[in-house]
Amino acid sequence: MTNLHECCCVCLNNILTLNQVSNMDENGVSLLTKLQRSIPQVEWDLSYQICDPCTNLLSIVHTFRETCLKSDIIRRQQILLVQEELKVEASSLSKEQDGVNTEENQDSEDIKSESDSDADDPDYHKSAISNGNNNKDSKHTTSKCSRKKPNFHCEKCNMNYLSSTLLIRHCISEHKMVRKEIRPFACTRCNSRFGNSSNLLQHIKYHDAVRSNMCTYCGKGFITKTDLNIHEKQHLNMREYKCEICAKGFNTHKDLRSHKLVVHTDSQTWKYFCKICSKRFPIKSNYDCHMRRHTGDRKFECHLCQKKFTDKCVLQRHMRTHSNVRDYKCPHCEKEYKDKRVLQIHMAKIHGIGIDDIKLPSRERRYICHICPKAYYAKNKLTRHLYTHTGEKPFFCSMCDKKFNDKSYVKQHLKKAHNIKGKMELLDIDIKNNSGR
Incomplete structure (x- = not known):
């Protein structure tokens, strides 16, 4: 049988001239790097070799991919430039409009000053109501005031301001708040607040929940382009973000940050604290999940058996119990598992592999x-x-109605008494049905 390491890792041909995947091209990029970037779904090994025709094809694929990525960056930059130009044009138009309306505003200034002084009089509001909407000057003043309705309010004292800059200045001077802790932009659909308008706009997209950004690898949809980019980095699995403490690599900056908080930070300094059981958490999502266990809020439901769970990842793990697909196979024995972590535990306990990387359950x-x-x-x-x-004895033999207190005893009985050894899965169904007698 042909040794697979002595043939091309792509076409599996061992007749043609082979190149080591560690070889570099004229730009200093190795063939292995090109393979990993172009086809991240395959685990490419450094010991692999590749033939000349496949090397040429790989070069074309890699060049096409790099060109697409560069074009996407240029396209985004051009869109940003156009948006900036539109803002400048809108700003200049508004200035021109302000110049045209200067005389009109000057004429109404006296009226405004009079109305402002009258506003201090307690009888002013009564007279304004009695006058109705017949006075054009009062109409003008009312519409101007409505345009300047305060949109930014302080969380500490509920003071309202016309701009985020004024609110920030107020929070710093009056409440001694740090700039990064101030969140002037509030969502109108929930209680969330943000430090800038772009984060608020991103947040609103989650309320609309339109998953228009599709993954090119698996077809999964995402609400924002940022979420899609983070997801696709999992497919590429390049682990570009390195921990400077332990040199472990991660696919996203968020994963690296979580790693540092969980592994390299003292648990006593963790931000989120449970007032019920005094347990601390480094990440808010962990804290929220923990609190749902206290409150009994099980909002994640299995659509097959209607069983409910407090956490989404627990539901996903449960869904695998409904399937017989065992994707995780041990390379050292014939054992197969539905869950990756169970395979890791098996390899650590039985084969002694990865015992330092995984915490064995006590x-x-x-x-x-x-x-x-x-x-x-x-x-x-x-x-x-x-x-x-x-x-x-709830378990019955389907052949002679003999009773047992354990399902395994039924299987043993079928082998010994009735000489039935095959089709045990079908017999399992009979055993389950008989147990309900």
Whole structure:
């Protein structure tokens, strides 16, 4: 049989001239880097080799990809320039309009000053109501005031301001707040606040929930371009963000920041604190999930069995229990698993691989029999044990109706008494059906 490392890693041909994937092109980019960037779904090994025809094809694909990315950057820059030009034009037009209206504003200034002085009189508001809308000057003043309605309010004292700059100045001088802690821009649909208008606009997109940005690798949709870029970095798996403390690499800056908070920061300094059980959390999403466990808020529901969960990732893990697909296979034995973490635990416990990288679960016999001193790791084991005390035998043989207190005993009985060894999955269904008798 041909050694796969002695043939082309793309076309698997071992007759043509082969090049090491570590070889560099004229721009100093290795063939391995080109393979990883162009086809990130495959785990390319440094020991692989590639033939000349596939090398030429790879060069074309890589060049096409780089050209698309550069064009996208230039396109975004041009869009920003156009937007800036439009802002400048709008600003100049508004100035021209202000110049045209200067005389009109000057004429109304006396009227405005009189109305401002009258506003201090308590009887002023009554007379304004009685006059109605017949006076054109009062109409003009009212419309001008409505245009200048305060939009920015202080969270500390509820003072209103016409601009974010005035609000920030107020918060710094009156409440001694730090600039980065001030969030003048408030969402009208929820209680969220932001430091600038662009973050508010991004937030509003999540309320609309239009997933128009599609991933080119898996087809998943995202609300913002930023979310899409972060997601696609997971596909590329280039781990460009390195931790300067432990040199571990991450795909996004957010992942690196979370790593530093969780691994390299003292837990006593973590920002989020549970007032119920005094537990601290480095990240708000972890804190929110923890608080839902206290309140019993299970908003994530399985559409197959209607079981509810407090966390989305727990629901996703649960969904795998409904499937028989076992994507995670141990390279050292025949074991297969539905969950990646379970495979990692298996490799650490059985094969001693990655034992320093994963925290092995500490098993505790939490399920204690109330009749005798026996204790068990799992609840189903305790339930099975309790049948020995009650004498209950809920499992039946489908061939002779003999009763058992454990499903495994039914399988043993079928092999010994009835010489039935095959199609055990079908018999499992019979056992489950019989258990309901």
